[in-house]
Amino acid sequence: MTNCTGTPAEQFLERYIQGTLSPMEQQEFEEHYFDCPACLAQLEVLQAV
């Protein structure tokens, strides 16, 4: 579905988990990882910790 290398997750993941992204960034990142298995996998790993 995507060949993203996971860069968006590296950039935004931590702040996303902490809830400190701006509403716009949050929405953009959500729209990204919904279609990006690589970033979704990173998110799920962090959420499982």
Add this chain to the structure above:
Amino acid sequence: MNLGDLEETGGRDSSTQETAQENERLVRAIAAGDREAERAFVTRYMRPVRAMLLARSRNPDLAADLRQDVMIEAICALRRGQLREPAKLTPFVIAIARNILNSHFRTTSRQPESVELPADLPDLSCAAENAEEQEREAQALQAISSLDPTDRAILQMTLVEGLKPGVIATRLKLNPDVVRQRKLRAIRRVTDLLRSQSQTEKPGHINSGSTT
């Protein structure tokens, strides 16, 4: 650097079109009644929806519960053909998830904390069943009659006539999304009214906010 820049450097452009095409195929297939497409939709969106709900709620149990609601509401909306731009399937699902989570928070913020009932309560269900049922029915009718006339009409067409939001929308000259929202709001309002009535009429019961 914004997310758009990152996506370009991540090499995502080449697959964006492919994703959009897949979304369009799913949306059209579900609207056409393809159950296999619905399964594919669930497989595709269940994980990100759960991740999003978990990120926003920080509650794994809640995320697991609400993702089912999101899937059901999304599939129902897609069956009704409510997504006019199939390429926007992902934002559509995200919006539904956000709305359901926000609705949940709004509802729970109005509800008092529940208290676990003791295990040794007597079973009065048989003796009082009929009387309670009649009382509940009367309370429900009273609660429904207190609704805004349009909400009441929507609820009546839904519950009594079994009409779908699209049909109700045509009858009332409203947008189907508005009908769905008003229906949910009306149901919640009736539920809240019934709950508050049952709490005020049964002060002897263990209920919200009580401390021991």
